[in-house]
Each structure stands twice: as C-alpha cells, then as structure tokens.
Amino acid sequence: MLHPVVLSGGSGSRLWPLSRQNQPKQFLALIGDRSLYQETVIRASKLPGAQAPVTVCSGDHRFMVGEQLQEVGVANGGILLEPMARNTAPAIALAALHVIADDADASLLVMPADHLIEDETAFRNAVAAATGLADAGWLVTFGITPDYAETGYGYILRGEALSDDGFKVERFVEKPDLATAEGYVAQGNYAWNSGMFLFKARSYLDELAKHAPAIFAAAKASYEASESDLDFIRVGKDEFAASPNDSIDYAVMERTDRAAVVPVSCGWSDIGSWSSLWSVAQRDEDDNRHDGDVISIDTKGSLVRASDRRMIATIGVEDLVIIDTPDATLVARKDRVQDVKAIVDRLKAAGRQEHLFHRKVYRPWGSYDSIDMGERFQVKRIVVKPGAALSLQKHHKRAEHWIVVSGVAEVTCDDKVFDLHENESTYIPLGSVHRLRNRGTEPVELIEVQSGSYLGEDDIVRLEDVYGRS
C-alpha cells in the first residue's frame, strides 16, 4: 500500500517575516486559503490507494500539524516528533519504521511539506510510473523537467531507460553555475532534484543500513524508544541525537545502485524565496501580486502583502517585495530576496524575537496576540477554541483582568468556578490559581490586561495541563 510521508522539518527563514520559527512556511497560506502543508496532505490523500499520511515534524509544531490536518479533514497516519533536526535521511527512516510495523510491504511517497504542485494530473501519472519501479526494488526520485537554468537546485542526469517513464540515475550533480545550468537545460537529459521520492519502506531501510549504518541504527533505536503523547509519537531523544545529520541524497541516493528517476513536469515549485512565490502567483496586468489592503500607483513586477488592519501604499516602484506583518515589514529588491536569511541571522545575533514568533502566537488551545504593552502592563487578545482549555496556572509577578468580548468562558479562580459571558469581566489576583476553559461550540474571545512588575511568558506555573505541558 502507498503511504504518503510528509516531511515538515524546514524552517523557511527565507520567507521571513511571514515565516517564523514557531510557524514556518509550510504552515502558512501563501497561495490561496490553505497552507502548503494542507495542500500537500490533500494532494497525497487523493492518490489512488493512498493511506493516511505520516507527518514527521518538530515537537514545537505538533499542535499546528494536528489542527491543520483536522481543518482539512485528512486522516492522521501518525505524527512523528523529531527531538531535534537531523536532516532527511533519519526522518524518512522513522517514517519507514513506523509504516512497516503494520504493513511490511509498504511503499512510501516522500514529500516535503512546503512544495507547490500545480498540475496534479501530471504528478499522479508520475507517481503511478514510480510505483512500478519501486515495486521492482528501485528507489525512485522525481526529477522536475527544468523550465530555465536555475542555479539554486541540484540536478539529476538520467541514464538507461528502465521503463517507458523511468530511468536509472546516471549521476547527481550539485548546484551548478549559470553556464553549466544552461548546458544541462539544453541537453534535455537533466532534471531538478525535487526532494520527492517513492520506494518500498523495506528497500529504503535496507539501503540505509548498507550505506549509512549509523543513521539506520540511531533511527531504529530512537523509534523503538517511542512514547505516545496524545495524538503524537515522541521518538527517543538521546537515540535520535546520536544520528549523523545527513540528507537522503548524500546518505542513500548518491551511493545506492538502485537509484531511479521519473521525470515529471507538474508545475512544481519549492517556493524557496519571495521571488519564487511571486513567480508562481497570479499577477495583474502590471505583473504585480497584491494581497490585502494595497493601493499602488505606477508599480510594476512587485509582490506586496499587507497585514490585518493595515494598508500599504506604493508609488513608482518596480521589482520590489514588500511583506508586512504586525511587528515587522520587509522591503527588498526582488532579485535580492536570498538575503532575507541574513536579516534573520542579524535578528538571531541581536537576541531578538522577530524571527521566532509572530505577535500572534498559536497554542494548542487557541491563540494570543500582544496588542499593546507598556512599562507595567500588557494587553492580549486571547482566543480559546471550542472544547479547549488553558492550563491550570498561577503567576508570581502579575495580576490579570479578563473581559469576555465573545462566547462564554468558564473561569476557575482559586476555589470558584463560574461562567463569564460577553461584556462580563473578572479579576485574577496575583498568585491565585486560575484556568480558562471553553465548554461552548463557538470560540471564546477575551481581552486580558496584565498588570505587574514583570510580564514575561516565563512567569507561569502550570499545575495541570490537558496538552501535557505541565
């Protein structure tokens, strides 16, 4: 059976300021209403005979993965939490071990969570072609037929034909310079290395054991030490930490003699930068892509994205990327967007937060947004999802005022439990044990005014937590 495996390990820092460590690229609705992760699992679930997708992700993103799956109604084939990033070779090994536990003959369709595919029919045909080769023991990589001489991708040179649509891999080549890339495109027998694969789980594990035994051993030990945590599978941390940090390309594909390639032209993009988002997005007659509240005069070839309750006006600019968020705005020349990473590096070096979190922070129970802040106070807008509850907690340094502006909140404050309706408020004194819960079917929205000498997120003592965070 075909088991989609979605790799959600990327940090997407080239799409800052929209992409943040806490909510990277794959979880953002960059094109349309759904996130790239959601598009990926939907695409996978539509393949003939596909099982529920397995997701491999960071523990930090587990609730977002769970929620986004639920939102689009795709079944969960397992959410494996990587204790730390170790690149793709061990991540895929975890998924393979997870799948063969129930299906010894399983095939894996490995897909990064953050790629766009516009032509699903072409993709489906390529998957069918790759399935035949995988059944014959080949480790198949999908090679994207190049549209132009991209220097940012690795290339695959195809060798002898194995079927109507598949070839032996002759050679993997690193990112080329422009002249070399132009040569590859002209030759017609090179393809972009997409990072998507199809193989029997067994074939992959065998080749991994043969060519990268340390990775195989670490992944196996880590998987065997798994514990389940709510809907999630937490693999053994120390065991996983012992794995070499390596990609499937280096660890397996470049070493095995069973590598095959299925060329495909399916409107693929890895949306690796703001300029690549611009190039795949629908644009107006001046070649602009505007999202949100944008007023433009004589503007051309630009990607402009406004954020909520804010407008952007542009005059006489060309080939710019303007990305606005509640706490940071990027203005970059479109051909310089690779340097967004350098901005993120500067934020890191300065010990700042703008690369880690958005002003609005997602939690398993909903979200909070720090809408204002002063020397001794902070104001948050808090949304609690139906059925959800914050932890039972207390603070040492702050009192809180809660005003419900929508829905019905159940409030625990020391020994009292009571409901708070729209336009009702309560006071949580410093040190009191409290909890906020939504027993209703509509979201609860409330304004929290914190007052105190210290207002950091770390002044929180969790006494009980339904999400296992206490």
Place this chain on the structure above:
Amino acid sequence: MLHPVVLSGGSGSRLWPLSRQNQPKQFLALIGDRSLYQETVIRASKLPGAQAPVTVCSGDHRFMVGEQLQEVGVANGGILLEPMARNTAPAIALAALHVIADDADASLLVMPADHLIEDETAFRNAVAAATGLADAGWLVTFGITPDYAETGYGYILRGEALSDDGFKVERFVEKPDLATAEGYVAQGNYAWNSGMFLFKARSYLDELAKHAPAIFAAAKASYEASESDLDFIRVGKDEFAASPNDSIDYAVMERTDRAAVVPVSCGWSDIGSWSSLWSVAQRDEDDNRHDGDVISIDTKGSLVRASDRRMIATIGVEDLVIIDTPDATLVARKDRVQDVKAIVDRLKAAGRQEHLFHRKVYRPWGSYDSIDMGERFQVKRIVVKPGAALSLQKHHKRAEHWIVVSGVAEVTCDDKVFDLHENESTYIPLGSVHRLRNRGTEPVELIEVQSGSYLGEDDIVRLEDVYGRS
C-alpha cells in the same frame, strides 16, 4: 513692536502617512524632538524685541496649538481660529487686526508654521534688515538665495536697491520650468519666494484695503464678530466665509508698489515632500536616513522611518522613501513622492479615514489609541493628562470596561464618584452617565474595552465638557 504671526493653515498631505488632516506636518517632530510649529515659535521668540507670537490655525487644531506652545514654554499672543481655509491674505489680515487693537504701530513677522531654518543668525540679520524697510512703509518678503534650480517654487526678481540688504521687487514669477529656473539661478538676482514677510500691520491692511477690498472687508467684519472660547479667539464664521480665497502674493504683493525683498541664505526648507525631508536630514555614510527600529542590508539614499513596536528591514534598495505608521505604510521612489497627494486623493475618494486621523487620536484631555477591534468590541489605550477630564457623557450602544494601568483616575459613574488605582477596574454600563478625570500630577493610562453592537465615535452624548465641546 515686532509681533510674530505664525500661519498654521497647511494640511501637509504630501507628508502622508505621517501627516494627517487631524495632525498635519507642522505639528510633527520630523527633525529632532520638537514639531516644526514649536521650532517656529521658539525661533520667533528669540528675535530681539519680539512679542508673544500670534497663531492663525484651524479650529480643529486649537488644542494641539495650545499644548505645543505650553510644552516649549512660549507665551501665547493669541490663537485665532479660522472657521474655514481662505488662504493667506485673509489669515494675515485677522492677525494684523488682532495686533493693532493693542499696538497701533505694530510690525508683523509672518512665518508659515511648517518651515525649517537652519541658520538662525542669518535669519535674524535678515529680519533686522527687513525691519528697517518695514518702518519706511515697505512690505518686505524674504527671498531665499537659491541653491539649485528648483521648479517647485515661485521666484522673485529684485530691482533697485533700497538699502544695503534690501531691494525693490521687480517682478514675481510663477514656478518656472527647469531651463528657466537654471537661468534664474545663473543670473543671481532671483530668489525663491519663501512665504515669509515683514511689514507694519497698518501698511498691510492699507494695501489690502486698496488692492483686495473684499478680503479686507470680510476679515474686518469677521474679526469684529470674534468671540473668545477658553484661550482661543473664534472669528465670525459667516463673515469670514464671505472672503475671497486668495494668497497674500496674489492679493497684495504682486499688486502693491511697496513690495520689497530681503535676500537671505539661512538653510531654509519648506519640507514640502519626503524627499526634501531626506535632503535636509543628517544621513549615514550610505546616504540613508533611518529613524526608529530599522535593519538595512545594501540600502542607499533612502529615508526609512519605523513606527513604535514595529521594525523595518530593507535589502538591496536604493532611493526609496519608506514611512511606517500604525495603520499605513508608504513605499515610494524618492523622486516620485509628489504623488503622495494622489494616494491621499484616492483615500478621500474611497471615503476612508487614513488621511484624516492617526490610529492614535489627540484630544484636549490627552489621547486615545484604538489598539484592537472586533465585530462587537474595541480596545483603546487612553491617556489622561494631569488635571484633565473627559466630558461627562453617555453612550446608547456600548458598555465600557476600564482598567487603570498607571496613575490614579477619578471615575464618575451615575451618582457615584470614586478613585481607581493601578491594577483596579470598573464597569460603565450602557446608558450610564460617566466621566474620567485625572486630579493627580502624573498621566493616567487606562485600557478601555468597549462592548456593544455599535462602536463609532459618534455614539457619544456630551452632557458637560470643560473644553466647550458639549
């Protein structure tokens, strides 16, 4: 005696989004800590023998004028409120009539509120030179020695010498094309028409009566119908409305045979656009001017201004103007900033608010900032100045929750009056008569959560108001 007259009628829409109708350019701290208006009154008050400045402004800006004068400790020589804009000729007539009531031989130094003068010594010397000519009955205009061939200003051609530093005006010329402007600069006897004047109040009124009798009559009738309102002088509305709308240049200076010019080179700028602000501002080695939280990579020749609690990152851009405010961001090519006016026109045509108000709105008692808004709620941060009070008021459609986060507020709610300290809250039910007052010496800051079906500013019934707004 010398009476400075500060004309504060400009709307400054070319400096949007920082300049808004409710708080135009002259009241903004564009360079340094003080507003252009404050710099103007300070400059005036330092002139030898200068009396307290008279300000002519729109009624909408009266509290801002009063406050800004107070902040810099400059005495108020009268704040004349124009009921509507009628250009400079009638505005100056009001000031002249106001001043001669007490000082029949008064001289007026007329200065727009929004000009920058860097070399105050040169300016002072020019004022001294002009005073001598004014005493002899001349209407003196200050002609700025041009640095370059500006096409955005009118020019003055000087004629015969009247003194060491003053000349008869030979001719006023309209904004020239570039070739003509270059010719003027090369000739050396042309100066920019700065909009600053010095003359006897009597001389101005005489010439106005002679050359523009309808303006003179309207201004006189309007001034005679004045009523005083707190610190302000409200001139007669219907009488003022009857005045032709005309500038001092057209109505008087181009018609009188008593026009003189004193050339001066004093680092003058009217900061008529973002690019002219950039050109007068101190810049870094890449010719950038950055204000606020800005991170730049390979950025040149740009003016970047971040707003509170927000950062701006730029990469690889050149000659841009990037101006951020809490609700709108402008990104424009520096040589296209004249088109900011077209953005403002679009906002007007669309019935929007972003050209009228900032998110933070100044009131005579302090300010409010709409920090969040939902379908049935709004959150405001309210600051009440020491000694100030909001009106006694009620709302038909909303209840309010107040949480004091700094200072001590005196709250009236129906028949109760009580103090609210930091970290204390109260509830103002729909329909109840309430008032907020600060009897202390520190500002009161509070968070107001409004809850209701309609949250517009017009749902307010003012029962009593110390600022005469009920």
